[in-house]
Amino acid sequence: MLDGSVSGSVFASPATGQVLYAIAQLYKYHSGGVIVIIGNYTGDRLNFGKAIEKAKIAGIKVEGLIVGEDVASSHNKTGGRSMCGEVFFYKLCGGMAAKGFDLVTIRNIAAEANKFMATLGVTLSPCSLPGQHTLFEIAHDELELGAGVHGEAGITKMKIGTAKEVVTMILDKVVAHIKLKSGDRVAVMINNLGGTSLLEMNIIAAETKDYLENKRITPERIFSGHMKTSLEMHGFQICLMNLNQEHGDLWLELLDYPTTVLGWAGGPLSVKGDGGVGDDETLLQAHSRKITTGPKLSPKEQEIFRGCLETAAEEVAKNEGLLNRLDSGCGDGDCGNTLKKFGQAITSYLKMSSLEYPSNVLWDLSEIAETDMGGSSGGIYSLGLSAASQTLANAKSNDASAWLTAWQGAMEAITKYGGAEPGDRTMLDTLYPASVVYKENMKGDIKTTLKKTVEAADKGAKATANMTAKAGRASYVSSIYTQDEDAGARAAAIWLQAILNYIIDKY
Incomplete structure (x- = not known):
């Protein structure tokens, strides 16, 4: 059956770092690779997905398998939730591994x-x-x-x-x-x-x-x-x-x-054994992100970048109450709290960090989202920022086109693991239309382009009030609880508008 298992808090996904540790630990002893069985839940898809992508970047041979077989939720766009049938996969994959099948x-x-x-x-x-x-x-x-x-x-x-x-x-x-x-x-x-x-x-x-x-x-x-x-x-x-x-x-x-697994049929695992595998503090260091830099910012550009991040952090904190209220009908009512924690962590980060290479900054922010936000939101932001970081690291210059490509890379990663697309009543309904307007106007006057993008972000967030949720937590509840704007979409509009308005003021 399983060689490793990663648990979060009760009913919650574990953090990406915990999953990555398990992958790296198993890969240390199994050169054939690691298959990661992921239950079809948003938080698990995001956090396990981010761990898989980070493991691949580090050179680990790994494959992910999202499983779900629930009839009751099979109408959802991302498919049925994972129920007890997931245990069948532990047995099937474990048997194939024991028989020598390749990854x-x-x-x-x-x-x-x-x-x-x-x-x-x-x-x-x-x-x-x-x-x-x-x-x-x-x-x-x-x-x-x-x-x-x-x-x-x-x-x-x-x-x-x-x-x-x-x-x-x-x-x-x-x-x-x-x-x-x-x-x-x-x-x-x-x-x-x-x-x-x-x-x-x-x-x-x-x-x-x-x-x-x-x-x-x-x-x-x-x-x-x-x-x-x-x-x-x-x-x-x-x-x-x-x-x-x-x-x-x-x-x-x-x-x-x-199999000698206790939970399946009983056996030797019920008897205390000798030895065991202890923690290896160097494990994740050996599989850390390869150094990538991308375009370098001038001192003036660094100050603008710093101002953008500080302003965005301040704005999400100011709107904590609004975001909590929007989230209360279809979620835990903590969207504002979660984003505020992220903003506070960013503010602390900016006090001691260099902003010379934006790719590295975005990667650091993805790690902050992973560790300081938690839950589905942390997974979404972490995935998007890490994807943007990797895309920007391959850019040749710090221009509008490079940032657009990073923006698009972030949305693609969110769609890949979160399962949502524009129109599904999520943050993508803010980010996607704003990116389209930005792309259509980026060769024109910079202030005009950014103002139109700000307007598009606000319009996109407002439009979610009339959408049917097809992905994420809101898709699990009755439509009577989703009569207002989506909290995630409004949050994205708040920080995106804060960033763009700051740049407008500085030009």
Whole structure:
């Protein structure tokens, strides 16, 4: 199964640096490379994605695999969330690695398997973070259909039925989703969300077996237990993997491949062993970013650059309350807090850092976003800034075209790992139209160009109020919570306008 695992805070993605440490540690002992299995959640996609890109820059052989099979969220643009089916990939990839498959082959076979599985579940009660209230409410005679493994509520509430009725309802949807038919073979995973008794799990397993056999679908394997829990949530999920004619025998062989992992089947890992691998403080130093510089700024240009960053940091701090309010309907209500922390960290950075090479500054800012912001926002900003840094490092001169290319590189990186595009109600709806206006006018008068770009950024942020969220956290909630501007889009407009207005004043 897995050779390494990286955990963040409860229900949160780990930081990029933690993921990168794990990649580098495994690569130290496995020259064939590292495959990183990423659950299909925005924060994980961003932070794990940034770690993969940094590892590649450092010369590490690594491949990423984004997996997700949730039926309830399958309508999202980025696909269904990762549920307990992700554990199947630990086993499939682990088996292939043990059998000597190369890195790209492992990734491709696993990606193919992801197309042939689906998961759906229910819960009778919510969970709660330690010391806090429950994350949502359920009446005593109701259940939530489509609840997630991070404490999320489901897509709809239903009246409680018998085990047979509930299992039938779930499997009807799963079977239809992956188009199973009579004569097919499946591997089944029944996942305890944390607070379901063994007695209940056995009843559910029996009902699942009966349902499939009545449909003349053969359950070749049934794995039941605590595969991917949601703290004390009282519920379960059922995942089916279609062991199709082309690949099914191989997938089944990989699922059966011997492992001593305790969570899968028990074994020697329950016994204390000797030795172990200690921390290696030099590990990430050996795989740090290669030195790249790009265009050099004159003393005057450095002062303008410094002023731009200081002004942007001040403006996001001033608008903390506004951004929190815009974020409260569809998020955690902390967008303003997060951006303020970033701004404060930038202000501290500017007191002691050289701005001679803007590529290096942007890289430093990406690291600050990674460590000081956290969450999805930190991942987005870190990815965008690091991509802009790498693009600018390859520029030949400090001109409008070079900065436009860096701008476009940042947006491409955000789209690649965040899954969003212009029109999806995100910060890209500010950045993209502003970049288009900048590109169309950059050969003209500089002040006129920047003023038009400022206007485009504001217009783009305002337009998000009428958009349907198709990516990010807002896409998971009802549209009644997204009637105002997107917080991320307005935040991008605030700092972009602050930067451009500062330059206008200085010319």
